[in-house]
């Protein structure tokens with residue numbers, strides 16, 4: 175199986191964890207896209223009744239186009255289960271997210287969820303985080319100064335661009351990626367980044383996930 179087939183495999187596996195009546199957080203990304211497709215099939219074919227809370231405008235749009243009811247986070251009082259992708263997951267279940275520039279909404283939905291499941295192909299499982307550049311969502315106002323500060327700290331930052339244009343998040347903020355290669359102490363780095371004015375949120379998801387479904391050549395593996 176190639177990477178896309180592994181993504182589809184875990185996307186399809188994940189919807190087995192969804193039960194009627196649940197409020198379900200819908201993550202963002204190419205793996206989650208398969209999950210939302212499979213969820214749409216269950217809604218259509220089995221009459222499964224759930225409410226989705228999306229972590230991005232594109233996931234909301236996809237879900238609605240498949241007949242899945244979508245509500246805003248502020249219009250629900252809880253989320254039973256969120257299923258999301260990840261860019262890297264370390265041996266101790268810490269993650270980097272935000273490759274799709276959605277990590278701010280993803281983190282807000284995740285911390286308001288009773289349970290979080292991540293779905294990934296096996297290439298995302300790593301010993302140490304950091305090979306994948308760590309995304310930060312930053313306020314555009316003063317962002318060059320934030321970049322400079324991060325540079326002086328040796329974090330190797332770069333604005334995420336689309337040609338000459340800044341990539342914009344759904345909240346209309348910019349993204350800075352930290353090309354660090356290796357993150358020795360994710361908790362310490364998270365604390366440092368939380369203290370920088372102008373950084374809205376970073377893509378380190380520490381102690382967030384409950385289960386990971388990994389797509390392997392011999393089938394999906396559920397890790398607790």
Ligand code: 5RP
Pocket residue numbers: 201202203204205206258259260261270271272273274275276277280
């Ligand atoms: C978006 C994310 C995604 O979950 C992450 O980038 C994984 O994406 P994909 O499934 O396309 O590899 O964090 O902000």
